[in-house]
Amino acid sequence: SQTIHQWPATLVQPVGSPLSLECTVEGTSNPNLYWYRQAAGRGLQLLFYSVGIGQISSEVPQNLSASRPQDRQFILSSKKLLLSDSGFYLCAWSHRGAQYFGPGTRLLVL
Amino acid sequence: AQSVTQLDSHVSVSEGTPVLLRCNYSSSYSPSLFWYVQHPNKGLQLLLKYTSAATLVKGINGFEAEFKKSETSFHLTKPSAHMSDAAEYFCVVSDPAGGTSYGKLTFGQGTILTVHP
Numbered sequence: 001s002q003t004i005h006q007w008p009a010t011l012v013q014p015v016g017s018p019l020s021l022e023c024t025v026e027g028t029s030n031p032n033l034y035w036y037r038q039a040a041g042r043g044l045q046l047l048f049y050s051v052g053i054g055q056i057s058s059e060v061p062q063n064l065s066a067s068r069p070q071d072r073q074f075i076l077s078s079k080k081l082l083l084s085d086s087g088f089y090l091c092a093w094s095h096r097g098a099q100y101f102g103p104g105t106r107l108l109v110l
Numbered sequence: 111a112q113s114v115t116q117l118d119s120h121v122s123v124s125e126g127t128p129v130l131l132r133c134n135y136s137s138s139y140s141p142s143l144f145w146y147v148q149h150p151n152k153g154l155q156l157l158l159k160y161t162s163a164a165t166l167v168k169g170i171n172g173f174e175a176e177f178k179k180s181e182t183s184f185h186l187t188k189p190s191a192h193m194s195d196a197a198e199y200f201c202v203v204s205d206p207a208g209g210t211s212y213g214k215l216t217f218g219q220g221t222i223l224t225v226h227p
Contacts (some may be wrong), residue, residue: 006153043200043217044154090153097142097161097204099215101153 002027006091006102013109019064019078021105023091026072031093033074035066038088038104050074081109112137112203116218124226129173129188131221133201136182142204143184144215145175149197157199160184171195196225 003026013019025031035047046059048066056066063082067075074091086109092099117132135141142161146154158169165177175186184201201218 043219044215046214049214088151092154098144098156098159100156101146103153104151106151 002093002095002100004091004093004100004102006089006105008105009103010106011108013081013107015083015109016080019076019081019085019107021076021089021091021107023074023076023102024072025074025093028072028093028095030071031095033068034092034094034099035074035076036090036092038090040087044090047076083109085109112139112141112205112216114201114203114216114218116199116201116221118221119219120222120224122224122226123191125193126190129186129191129195129223131186131199131201131223133184133186133218134182135184135201135203137203139205143175143177144202144204145169145173145184145186146200146202147197148200148220154200157186191223191225193225193227196223198222 005024007022032051034049036044037047038044048056048058050056050068053068053071064078086107089105091102113136115134123129140162144159145157147157148154157173158167158175160167160177168174173186173188175184177184198220200220202215205214
């Protein structure tokens with residue numbers, strides 16, 4: 001069966017510090033992968049998606065970037081965090097039209 | 111373009127009573143529709159999906175939803191609420207696979223379900 005992992009589970013970072021969130025998928029090959037952000041009291045916003053290694057599409061201009069160095073690894077990064085980057089970050093993979101989500105990373109930027 | 115409207119931001123029911131969470135959508139294509147549930151500080155879990163087969167879709171935990179094209183609705187129901195159903199629910203519409211958006215999902219704003227003992 002397929003599983004999706006995210007780490008860390010929670011993170012507290014100062015403004016201006018770098019960020020690296022990791023997502024890995026097991027039990028499938030060549031998945032489409034997605035990064036979402038969920039701000040408090042709001043729905044999910046798609047940040048990036050990837051259909052293969054090295055292929056990244058950005059949905060909204062922002063302070064973040066994404067990379068896919070391996071087939072089942074998806075990384076969300078920032079060089080300098082902003083207060084507005086706080087939120088709940090979710091990674092997902094897709095299969096037959098549905099997306100399956102990881103447990104999420106809670107990021108607090110102070 | 112596609113969009114989703116969840117008609118209620120909050121729904122409150124008593125344990126053992128029926129649940130109805132309302133969702134309307136718009137889509138230029140034949141849509142795929144989903145309901146997800148999110149418990150506090152957790153990821154989203156897929157409850158059920160509609161992908162142009164049977165219009166009445168049964169999901170996990172006793173939930174079901176009916177696709178009504180004439181009403182552009184996909185309401186989520188459960189005959190009898192349980193305390194563990196308290197969570198936030200998202201109605202979602204998807205672009206068709208193979209389109210330029212690679213299965214992009216559009217989420218509703220969510221409905222928070224409260225279940226009273």
